[in-house]
Amino acid sequence: xxxxxxxxxxxxxxxxxxxxxxVAERVDLVSYLRLTHPTHEDKPGAPWTAWYICFAWADKNxxxxxRTGRPDVYRGANSILRLLVTGRLCLRLVPPEYEPESIVDGxxxxxxxxxxxxxxxxxxxxxxxxxxxxxxxxxxxxxxxxDHLASNKFSLLEGLD
Numbered sequence: 001x002x003x004x005x006x007x008x009x010x011x012x013x014x015x016x017x018x019x020x021x022x023v024a025e026r027v028d029l030v031s032y033l034r035l036t037h038p039t040h041e042d043k044p045g046a047p048w049t050a051w052y053i054c055f056a057w058a059d060k061n062x063x064x065x066x067r068t069g070r071p072d073v074y075r076g077a078n079s080i081l082r083l084l085v086t087g088r089l090c091l092r093l094v095p096p097e098y099e100p101e102s103i104v105d106g107x108x109x110x111x112x113x114x115x116x117x118x119x120x121x122x123x124x125x126x127x128x129x130x131x132x133x134x135x136x137x138x139x140x141x142x143x144x145x146x147d148h149l150a151s152n153k154f155s156l157l158e159g160l161d
Contacts, residue, residue: 021050
């Protein structure tokens with residue numbers, strides 16, 4: 001899990017095949033990477049293992065060992081892990097007993113609550129606006145005093161003496 005999530009460096013992984021197997025159990029790597037089974041001529045219908053996935057990926061990308069020229073399976077496995085860590089190969093882990101319909105219904109309920117709350121606030125704001133419009137027509141003397149206080153910031157300090 002640490003390797004897949006990027007918390008452990010891929011370059012320091014000693015045995016990457018178990019991680020490739022873990023990912024292959026959750027993602028269809030064979031079809032995503034468009035791999036052909038290495039033993040499809042000898043044994044048609046042979047099962048895919050982590051080793052075969054890494055072997056086919058190394059062969060497809062030209063990762064070969066120096067002396068023998070065989071596909072470099074370790075390098076192929078590291079390449080697959082790097083695809084995961086960089087995000088070019090996506091892995092999604094779904095919690096057990098996950099039902100997307102119940103989550104959507106829960107969000108609908110919350111959304112309905114928020115909409116009704118927003119409509120309630122709009123109604124209260126319009127009532128407050130009407131109250132303030134009635135008060136503003138009482139007199140202009142109060143308004144001129146407020147303008148004087150707003151223009152002179154230090155006038156509020158005069159009353160503290």
